[in-house]
Amino acid sequence: MTRKSSRKKPAVTMRCAVYTRKSTEEGLDQEFNSLDAQRESAEAYIASQQNEGWGCLPEFYDDGGFTGGNMDRPALHRLMADIEAGKIDCVVVYKVDRLSRSLLDFARIMEVFDRHKVAFVSVTQQFNTATSMGRLVLNVLLSFAQFEREIIGERIRDKIAAQRRKGKWTGGTPILGYDVDRSGPSPKLVVNAAEAARVREIFQMYLTMGSMLPVVEELERRGWLTKTWKTKSGRPKGGRPFDRGSLHALLKNPLYIGKLKHKKNLYVGEHEPIVSADVFQKVQTLLLRNRHSGSTNSRNRHGALLRRLLYCKACGHAMVHNFTGRGTKQYRYYTCTRAIKSGRRACPSGYLPAAEIEQVVVDRVRAIADDADLVSEVVRQARELAEAELNRLRAERSDLERELARHHAALRKLVADGPTDGNAVARVADLQEAVTRAESRLAEVGANITDREAEQFEDEDFATAFQEFDNTWNALSPREQAQALALLLNRVEFDAGDSSITMTFHPSAIKSLATDLNEEAA
Template identity: 30%
Template sequence: MIPKYNTAKGVDVIKCGLYARVSTDLQAEVKNGSLDTQIDLLQKYTEVKDSTSPEEEWKAVAIYREEGRSGKNVDRPEYQRMVRDIENGKINAVLCTRIDRVSRSIIDFLHFHEFLKENEAIFISLNENWDTSTPMGRFALTISLAMAELEREKTSERTKEKLQWRAEKGLRNGGQILGYDNDPDNKGVPKPNEAERELVLLIFQTYVKEKSFRATAQVVNEKGYRTKSYVSRRGNVRPGKKFNNTSIMRILQNQFFIGKIGYNGEVYEGQHEPLIPMELWDQVQAIIKTKRATGSKSRKQNLHTFLLQGLVKCGWCSSFMTPTYTNRPKKRYFYYQCTCKIHRGDKECKMKYVPAEPLEQVVVDRLIQLGEDQNRVEDLVAGATTDNSERVETLTQTQENHQRNLKSIDKKLDALVESIAGRKIGIKTIGQKIIDLEEQKSQIEQEMMDNEATLAEAKQKVVSVAHFRQKLTTFGELFNESTPEERKDLLQMHINQLIYTPDEIQLALFYSSSKADKTNSPANVNFGSGGGI
């Protein structure tokens, strides 16, 4: 039943909150794009309901524009603002164009639905024609969400089973790898690239001598070598880059070079030819193991490297938290402090100093845990792949729309030229129309040129996301061997943003915009209600 909010006229008031969401920043920035289209449809729906419901007054009292946010979780600013408005009675109806604009998770949406019922609010989705003020509407909603969730889980399970089967058969899962070329006649079994075989061997031999990822990368780069260059399936050239400690570490710990296939924590015999003898492999692994053990025991210095500098945000006021320190007898203490409190005082934000080392340690430990949790890594990679693919799809659609508009303008120009020949319209009139069309055409062509560069970058990110799995799973080993400055760089590579409150830390990783990882604030960071000292 629709909640009753009577006016002086005795008419029920339906206070509508219009919720619109797009998954990528690019969609949000497009003029008259997806966000504006959604809101326009919702406003028109509200106007129609108001004009056709004599006993109800429908008002659009709030608009929630969720720009560049995924619907896989509820950690969205506009969504949370909408929830607060429902609790405060500002709105008593939520309208959206499609159910997945509010949530892609059946669990999250069912919780939201219960929340709406508790606050006597209704939910309306235009595309599915769902109205939760009726029993049939609620039933149809639940069944449809359940079927969608089941299909997603089945697709994910089928993909994992296929990858597992390929690994057991000794077939490679993945794209290009240094030292090999993909064989179109024997997919999954790359053939050795003789020139790159020598480079892989050089990397292993150099590490035995230098005993350092960074030093090995420097030696290889000075000799003029670069990472693998190749042409993608779409015909794009992927040029080689300089080696760094991360790329060297991946090569030295990749069992593919000794004829093995690794998947989901298991190792299988591959069908491909190994490039590195076992004796050299074992020698390298022994050095890495020794370095890892000694690196974790490195002595602390009086000066502290703030590993999370530029990443930490205050969860209370959304300001950045900047590094600082205090001097005590015989010791210096390091902290992160809210910049809002520094510049505006306690009245604006009461977040206290947060000790740097315990905060940094809990973040490092969490990343190591994530890297060791194969299922979680796969979920993050799947989410990142979906988000980036959606961005590519949106950009591609924009280019196709531009192309159609150009064809339409060309047809109009041809028709005007024919009109001149047939003297059907005055020369002056036609001339002005041609000028207008040429200006439109020039503007569209410029937009296409700008969009092409953005699209190429987005496609590259879809490819790069495959490397994210390796980056996260090898994080702990690389971190332990790195210097403080290298550790800082490593964290900057993985973390997009960290939001701190005394009770919870939200960790947003690069490549994974769909969901922030959460963990409890450690006891030695959380001091009382203020979160610091």
């Protein structure tokens, strides 16, 4: 009587995918071809590791008739997608060059494997990243790949520097006043006459008004926007209202006087200047003077307490502060920017007397201190606002991480291809600039998320803040009153239909508000 073994097969803990490749289609119609031989060897190796919990997945990842010199292979794409989906623990090949003949591509694939903790085994070369020796060999290969990437990167940077020394535009975000002509071997800047006229007027505005904030407000009043352009995929970009940052970047840009900047050096560009060197230099001098003096001209000289806080409920646009009159007699009012841009028929808000709406807002805020129910309601709204903002920041962080991954993938591909023509070099420069912007914004968003996650506020914090606001309001100067409201309020909406207002508060400012008010009133 034969005895049956009671030993059970170990459970599969290492799901193994076999990848095979052959450069030509020759012989693939045979009953047992090269791909079959590669798979048989890989399956035999997996079977030898059965006691370690290895098991072969039934899916076939076979690329017959595809070169290993690039990653444009359907089975490889399926393999990578399944790895991203968490379906694979180990990839087994007959030889390393079956996966890739390119060291850079191999390094990119290994980065994906490492990110998803997927092991890699080459059957005939004793290469197994599940072991310490295999990881050592992998690190050596990746070091060479990184070295090759850096060498190619240096060549690209040298070419960008050489092109800029020759006055050639090497890419970047399109700017107001110029269009990009990509019809030739290298992209060129050509003057957009209508935009150029606006740029010249903006430079003159700054010299006349003396600081950036009045210029920003005037540009908003006129409805002038930043440069509108499209990405290669056709997605529209730009076309936003000016803020101090975008205005400062425009006023500092030497492209407008026909110069190209590389690091700290300026070179004469091939493109036509649209601002005179004399005007540009006067603007730089004024920018420097304002930076040292704190730009005193940009202070709230007309006592607009709701500047950058007041919005029109009917259309959602900001309401900006204006005034009219001569000498000491002035009439102050707020106007919806949509009505300014498109005429009064576009928005029902009309002209809103500034002193009246400001007094209503201040009285509402001061009254909250005496009503516990109102304080509790403000706390509830503030918490909802804080949670919504935190969710928005988290979503933005995810979007930025995906954007960075796309930019890095595109850069790696361009670097691996070794771009030589001007458009390719400009594309690399564009991507590097996009990566820098995205990384900077990601760091900023991450810091904001950390701060908001650490925030804790209670009813008592709000009650104290509103009480201090009420106690010290009359002791504050108009500028300090505007700062206190900006610190406390997130948004004030005016409904022209029933002349009502809705206020939302800054949850993150509550704890510091009482201290700030005490310091200002002292």
